[in-house]
């Protein structure tokens with residue numbers, strides 16, 4: 001599929017270090033990885049590879065004889081994975097499920113660069129973060145939906161209007177009208193009345209966030225759920241973006257105690273952002289997944305990840321830096337917020353925050 005048309009110029013130049021194009025991501029994975037192990041997890045409907053980079057050895061001796069669900073039913077979660085016995089907790093950073101949300105892609109590339117060189121994508125030393133990452137087994141996925149990323153004609157959103165971000169992200173009907181939110185979710189897969197196919201979707205029109213998780217339409221969805229079952233991350237950060245300041249979103253359809261731990265983790269991330277003077281949204285609430293105002297919550301990809309492999313599974317929404325967001329953000333701040341997030345993620349993983357599951 002072709003790239004969508006570009007209707008605006010970036011009001012502030014996208015910095016050279018902001019390597020968010022699919023081709024740039026591929027080049028980094030091909031040429032710059034020495035410590036990590038690059039694996040192809042899946043191939044997209046558009047024929048593009050979905051890569052993950054692994055840092056640190058797996059600890060198969062900690063893996064039990066049961067899948068997660070059976071171990072839980074057997075009242076022995078360690079029959080899935082003995083998390084307490086792990087020398088290094090496992091952290092999964094999963095970016096780029098939505099192709100227009102390139103902020104997390106750059107954030108994950110920065111994590112990869114820090115692991116490889118001790119410096120971030122801006123070339124600044126990040127010794128503390130490197131030492132922190134070296135205490136965990138890190139699985140980094142910079143771009144889970146390369147088809148969507150490829151179709152998006154912009155490399156960054158700072159100073160652009162959110163309406164344009166929604167056009168290329170969520171797409172349009174044939175008459176050019178925006179699907180918008182939540183309209184972009186009531187046609188799925190997104191086929192038929194499609195003008196611009198948004199970056200939310202792969203080339204087959206699948207939005208992985210709402211795939212048929214028990215019988216996935218997307219090979220990547222299946223591969224990521226398999227990764228949860230085989231590698232059992234202790235903490236998973238699904239990296240997304242929105243027009244507002246950074247926000248941690250709660251897990252749906254998980255145990256109350258896991259939701260409480262996500263609250264504590266969010267407070268830690270927000271405290272770090274506060275120290276850096278970076279605005280953020282509110283702390284996620286612990287709520288029952290009940291029907292409210294006639295609506296139930298969706299059992300989305302994050303929910304499925306939790307039920308495939310346990311752990312603390314939540315979503316980080318970065319700021320895009322659009323011109324009409326609640327607070328202004330530039331590229332440096334967006335990246336800095338990701339580094340703060342990663343520090344808090346490792347601290348949380350080191351605490352054995354999900355030791356019970």
Ligand SMILES: [Zn+2]
Nearest residue numbers: 098101240241
């Ligand atoms: Zn998203």
